[in-house]
Amino acid sequence: MNRHLYTLLLHLALPLIALRLALRARKAPAYARRIKERFSFALPPLKPDGIWLHAVSVGESIAAAPLIRALQARYPELPITVTCMTPTGSERIQALFGDGVQHCYLPYDLPWAAARFLNRARPRLAVVMETELWPNHIHQCARRGIPVALANARLSERSARGYGRFKRLTTPMLAELALIAVQTQAEAERFLALGARRDCVEVTGSIKFDLQIDAGLAQRAAELRRAWQAEQRPVWIAASTHAGEDEIVLAAHRQILASRPDALLILVPRHPERFDSVHQLCLHQGLTTRRRSTGEAVASGDQVLLGDSMGELLFLYALADVAFVGGSLVANGGHNLLEPAALGKPVLSGPHLFNFLEIAAQLREAGALGEVQGADDLAGEVAALWREPARSERMRQAGLNVLKANQGALERLLAGLGRLLGP
Known part of the structure; x- marks a missing residue:
């Protein structure tokens, strides 16, 4: 399956996506709010020329917190936009950073939605936490010359087998990444086997080891x-x-x-x-x-x-x-x-x-x-x-x-x- 077929199937799946949102909203009403953001409509004002970081949910948001704070300290002049996919992730980002970062949901991986988001945010760098690989978002970044880094990347054998079934989609997507900072050498080898460029794969370790505990x-x-x-x-x-x-x-x-x-x-x-x-x-x-x-x-x-x-x-x-x-x-x-x-x-x-x-x-x-x-x-x-x-x-x-x-x-x-x- 290539990216064009993937995009077609994603459009056809929109009614199922809407149904899933409705079902989740029955248990967690927050899923019924801010739906327009998921399609790049009603986005909040976003200052351009900064760093966009995506953390899908609560766990990734917590893992990303030391990185975000380090980026704020190192590049205080750059606005940081943090996106996620879940209400709990959104609540965590706002609790951790308040007005210190720009925040919205990441739109679904539709080319026109990804384009609208990037036209609004216009980041200098995109950072994706762990293994949230979205072909259209990555491709739209590549078209605009925005480097995309996969940070704290992990890829289990099971996930690698899953991506391997769709190499016509996965390989071009990985080739458009500027940096894949993986946690272990084994994961580096899995990314390379899927078609990642050797010069962009680095074993940096897990930033989860750099956890800082409040002394009090x-x-x-x-x-x-x-x-x-x-x-x-x-x-x-x-x-x-x-x-x-x-x-x-x-x-x-x-x-x-x-x-x-x-x-x-x-x-x-x-x-x-x-x-x-x-x-x-x-x-x-x-x-x-x-x-x-x-x-x-x-x-x-x-x-x-x-x-x-x-x-x-x-x-x-x-x-x-x-x-x-x-x-x-x-x-x-x-x-x-x-x-x-x-x-x-x-x-x-x-x-x-x-x-x-x-x-x-x-x-x-x-x-x-x-x-x-x-x-x-x-x-x-x-x-x-x-x-x-x-x-x-x-x-x-x-x-x-x-x-x-x-x-x-x-x-x-x-x-x-x-x-x-x-x-």
């Missing part, structure tokens, strides 16, 4: 636990969980409560539209549950704290003694293992980590990551880490060492982007 975060968490009178309570967190995973986590927590009745689980679903249904699940299973969004203090009889607030994940990690990272007991590919590691928490995950194979391998080899297969394993590992403080400390220190050994990717990426921006 741990202190604020300790103060809140003190206010809850929970300094001696065993507290664990299951973060970024997906449908089908919450049931496993709650089953593990019930096992833990049998021997540690004062244990508290902080449960943080990945998607805000699931907050209500997960709350109902907790109540249905007979667990005394408090919602973080109410701002109420956790009481001694509470068994679950539902993390249904936005922008607090690092703080919620800081409140816990042990961290389980979700998206890994179901075949979703996992989520960021480095955030709890950077906070000095022993980290657990399920076996499905294909989105973070290299990071997971390093943490596992260092002894900083424990993998579990189901509820029994999870309950056993959490309880063991509470019983064995020396083991918990070894995992904590190993995670911090892995982060320290891999830092520097952000500077390498900035150097590559600087070459594209020129003097």
